[in-house]
Amino acid sequence: MRETERARARAVIDLAALKANVRALRGKAPGAAFMAVVKADGYGHGAIPCARAAVEAGATWVGTATPQEALALKAHAGLPDDVRVMCWLWTPGGPWREAVEAGIDVSVSAEWALEEVVGAAEAVQKEAAEAVQKEAAEAVQTAAPVQTVARVQLKADTGLGRGGSQPADWAGLVRRALEAERAGHVRITGLWSHLACADEPGHPSTRQQLDRFREMVTYAEAQGVRPEVRHIANSPATLTLPEAHYDLVRPGVAMYGLSPSPDLGAPADLGLRPVMTLTAPVALVKHVPGGHGVSYGHHYVTPGETTLALVPLGYGDGVPRHASGAGPVLIGGKWRTTAGRIAMDQFVVDLGGDDVEAGAEAVLFGPGDRGEPTAEDWAQAAGTIGYEIVTRISARVPRVYVGG
Structure with a gap:
């Protein structure tokens, strides 16, 4: 690259x-x-x-x-x-x-x-x-x-x-x-x-x-x-x-x-630190009126005038579709959730009227020290285990190695 x-x-x-x-x-x-x-x-x-x-x-x-x-x-x-x-x-x-x-x-x-x-x-x-x-x-x-x-x-x-x-x-x-x-x-x-x-x-x-x-x-x-x-x-x-x-x-x-297992404690309780951090730049930010349907099936409709952010990751990249409407994302320093269906290549986040620039970082999961979600948070949102969240991230997401 x-x-x-x-x-x-x-x-x-x-x-x-x-x-x-x-x-x-x-x-x-x-x-x-x-x-x-x-x-x-x-x-x-x-x-x-x-x-x-x-x-x-x-x-x-x-x-x-x-x-x-x-x-x-x-x-x-x-x-x-x-x-x-x-x-x-x-x-x-x-x-x-x-x-x-x-x-x-x-x-x-x-x-x-x-x-x-x-x-x-x-x-x-x-x-x-x-x-x-x-x-x-x-x-x-x-x-x-x-x-x-x-x-x-x-x-x-x-x-x-x-x-x-x-x-x-x-x-x-x-x-x-x-x-x-x-x-x-x-x-x-x-x-x-x-x-x-x-x-x-x-x-x-x-x-x-x-x-x-x-x-x-x-x-x-x-x-x-x-x-x-x-x-x-x-x-x-x-x-x-x-x-x-x-x-x-x-x-x-x-x-x-x-x-x-959550029954054994969080990673920090066990002396461990999560190794993978998954991010993407926001691809688009736009203002929409209230009552606007979002993504396939319109399972989410904006409750009022707001801003939507498009994140260029989807189930084709391993983001679980089962987490639609619940998957957490850190954008603009705030914890937010996916709005509507997670699609193959992208999903939408309702920013609640906040504005961020296109290109702003969306953090799906990481160690959690910056307030970002963790793989376990995504596992709970999708009704699965952390093992699956990291293992399913597909090959079309490039791995960038640091600290080696």
């Missing part, structure tokens, strides 16, 4: 705040390694810049949902060699071979997945052996060696009911994984699970899940599994449940400065 060009909208990402959040979260679990979760393009903040910043602040693992996300990090993030990358959302026919060669830790919840990753490792090992024989015969070295043993983490379903092996199937998965490890195809690097209700303090399922995880880990280790890491702690568990920290914690949304 040229210096004379002003963006239609922008999301400012404060990497200094992200690093401070990582350090604060590490302080909550000083005996555990730290996995920076950057799935969904870093919860909308940008996976690669956020992964780099988190590693600078002490993260030694990076976590993604999909293998494509993990492979992109390996190819483009330039992370130190000793930083591990893990991904956990696999489907049949996924890029197992590429993950094996890249040294990515892959999650396995069922025997079909183990069979696919073992098959990928066998293929890599066979090709590597043939390459070594050819190089020996020709007395040359044609390529750098690749990883040939799959790094596998076994996932236990301790009660969330999504991914993971049910306790009834755990013995068979552990047995087959150990057979593959003895055959030299895999290395069992982790045992892990995920909590369902850690964001609800005192929820009985959390204790039940922790007990079940301990039992399933104990069984696997009794059979001979020697994992590098055992982990179950997400953001709320990192903040509030020391007994869940084990060898590794996996903060996601908290790393970006959002509270996992």
Whole structure:
């Protein structure tokens, strides 16, 4: 973008705040390694810049949902060699071979997945052996060696009911994984699970899940599994449940400065600072009479003579349409709300007769220190959670990185 060009909208990402959040979260679990979760393009903040910043602040693992996300990090993030990358959302026919060669830790919840990753490792090992024989015969070295043993983490379903092996199937998965490890195809690097209700303090399922995880880990280790890491702690568990920290914690949304739940407190109460600030310049200000319909369906009609401001952001940019008539915006130093339907590319704000210039800054959300709304305010207006508000901001809103 040229210096004379002003963006239609922008999301400012404060990497200094992200690093401070990582350090604060590490302080909550000083005996555990730290996995920076950057799935969904870093919860909308940008996976690669956020992964780099988190590693600078002490993260030694990076976590993604999909293998494509993990492979992109390996190819483009330039992370130190000793930083591990893990991904956990696999489907049949996924890029197992590429993950094996890249040294990515892959999650396995069922025997079909183990069979696919073992098959990928066998293929890599066979090709590597043939390459070594050819190089020996020709007395040359044609390529750098690749990883040939799959790094596998076994996932236990301790009660969330999504991914993971049910306790009834755990013995068979552990047995087959150990057979593959003895055959030299895999290395069992982790045992892990995920909590369902850690964001609800005192929820009985959390204790039940922790007990079940301990039992399933104990069984696997009794059979001979020697994992590098055992982990179950997400953001709320990192903040509030020391007994869940084990060898590794996996903060996601908290790393970006959002509270996992209002029940746990606001970000400042948790020592966190929101990382994203979403703004746009006002595109148009005009005077209208009373009784003037605003936006599609005329769900808002001006109660009297007033001024309207047009903000060039809409649901095509990730602004939730469900917040129509309720989404908060800071314009001209005052907190205001959207008037009428939020459209694909724009929405309107009733300034109540105030005047601002076209080009004035409209702040949808940020840390809140200037009196602006926060992502949580938008979440309440839309009937959702802060996670969704930041993650849904689309790629057509440019990210501007500061503090990096």
